[in-house]
Amino acid sequence: MVSDKMLQLGRHSSVIRDIFEYGNQRRKEIGAENVFDFSLGNPSVPAPDFVREELENLLVNTPAEVLHAYTSAAGDSGVRLAIADYIRNNFGYPAESKHIYMTVGAAASLTVTLNAIVENGDEVIAFAPYFPEYKVFAETAGAKFITVNSEPETFQIDAKALYNAINVNTKAVIVNSPNNPTGVVLTEDSIKRLADILDRRSAEFGHPIFLICDEPYRELAFGNAIVPYVPLYYKNTIVCYSFSKSLSLPGERIGYIYVASQMEEADMVFDAVCGAGRALGFVCAPAMFQLLVKRCLGKTVDISIYNRNRTLLFDSLSSYGFSAVYPDGAFYLFLKSPVADSYAFCEKAKDYELLLVPADDFGCPGYVRIAYCVGTEQIERSLPAFAKLASYYFGGDK
């Protein structure tokens, strides 16, 4: 009666959602303040005041028939010009606005990009751990989804493993830095080696391999961490951007695809992006929020709150005996499960009202993801529970 594939996708919601729903239940039972929910990557820092002010300005100063009108399919030309300017000025990359396609957020950026480039028989590579929907998006576009494990401990790119995974069918490689779920930022060295491998393998197999950079967390990098602008290192790059995290607008679904202007055949690739946007029903991203992000380019939420959460959580959990990857960005802590079965660990954590996400669905068993995009006071209140959980596994003296 319906598409079996879509039915299965609709019925099997993600483990993250399941845990979140469990949390809703527990909040009702014992009160929200007693549940330490670290399951969802929903930004806790509110959108800044300037977002509200600019939206109010738009409502007052722009005639409704202009403000809410259709833009062209690829987006408002002024908005696209401003984003190209921003890329040129901020990253020193010669961006052209004709290669920018406004989208309804990060998911749309990825599905439109994948549908634009994938043909039957193509393979798309992602590095484990990876955002689980990559697999759904790649397979829906018709690709075979291939995973390559990251380096253990550092979670940087395993260059040799990547080299071996690429074959004549490889159409694209997806990177996500700062990373969900590890919080790791790919170093310039990692990007250079990645670009080198893609250049060599593209030449060897006689066709370009696209590098898809999924970077909704670009602005969420802490301390001295630098997030390299990938088109500067590899010409056949497609950037999938979203303002969901940088401006705390996750529900508003606004982002863009940028087909790197120095790409071979950038115009042609952009035409395919337009075609995929049309075929999937993604033309004209939400108009008022297009105009909003134009006014907010280069501005972000107050990321010092996430930074404080990061330090508090990493230091505390380390002191209790847990082992975690030191996160340079995003708002996730990637914790090694004290036992091989991370589901069992997450179940045990529930005894202390700690809601963590097993990383098995991210392609990385034995780890759990802790989303610290919560109020700092939740972290402070949760620390005794983490200490008890540590005691359970490591003994009382930790």
Place this chain on the structure above:
Amino acid sequence: MVSDKMLQLGRHSSVIRDIFEYGNQRRKEIGAENVFDFSLGNPSVPAPDFVREELENLLVNTPAEVLHAYTSAAGDSGVRLAIADYIRNNFGYPAESKHIYMTVGAAASLTVTLNAIVENGDEVIAFAPYFPEYKVFAETAGAKFITVNSEPETFQIDAKALYNAINVNTKAVIVNSPNNPTGVVLTEDSIKRLADILDRRSAEFGHPIFLICDEPYRELAFGNAIVPYVPLYYKNTIVCYSFSKSLSLPGERIGYIYVASQMEEADMVFDAVCGAGRALGFVCAPAMFQLLVKRCLGKTVDISIYNRNRTLLFDSLSSYGFSAVYPDGAFYLFLKSPVADSYAFCEKAKDYELLLVPADDFGCPGYVRIAYCVGTEQIERSLPAFAKLASYYFGGDK
């Protein structure tokens, strides 16, 4: 290097867009007031003041971390409840909110619906003339796109032709009323006959045939025209709705899919809709506009302006000798081309700065679409040009 199918879709933009671009050029050359552009279905009546007021209220009274947060994939539960209430109260149909999926406008409603139900080998039927993107959406979902001509003159459903077009592979039939491009509203009698045929053919072939109702123009019906609520007549109906026209918010991309609650296996079909939304990247429609439409249910723009345009244009063009379908709804006049080649007619119209759209891409050669969602003064100023165009074809005495 890219998907050939998507490249073709991206490169071959619609004839409507081409004419609109031509109009932009002419506006620069001779001034906007001298170009009579009837090409685009972009609402001319601005969003009502209550839309701005409600948006301002939301910005002032809702904390940003709530207002702009992710909703659940299918949409905010309060919004879905309100829409189900509205359907119950307004149409007398027992709608349940669990069958409503909020979407990013009409295009998304259609692509998600089609991807949810279509399996390989399926056929989807639409009535010519039809919105050209139906073909793109159906084929992208993997269906064979079949067209059935409407009744000549009335542009109601040709029941016999529909009956004959349905076979064991028919998965769905799409109707669009009030119609783009004809402006025709399907009568209750048409809907009843349609439901009867679908019931009989579903029984005969042993599987339900879905009826997809694309109804962004539902509220734009004039005079005594009544737009029947189709789920009352046929249980296996999926309503694809958008607020683009009713509230003049075309750029904001907000609408919904409603899987009729009395459908066989409505829950299962809704699960497939959720799966398709996930696979295409359409989860959580724009949050602030979800909350807005909840506050505006049952309200519309001032449609008396469209009604005035309709009467003025229909009466004037008829008096000049043109022949058109009398439109009961939407904001389109469907004019018979005085010559068989409607492209040639539209080219000739350009000599008088009249920009009309040949209906060939709508599957109906020999007609042109006139979008009268423009200022009434544009219509008034254009009448001498239409009169001259009529003189060219019919002689000076008309």
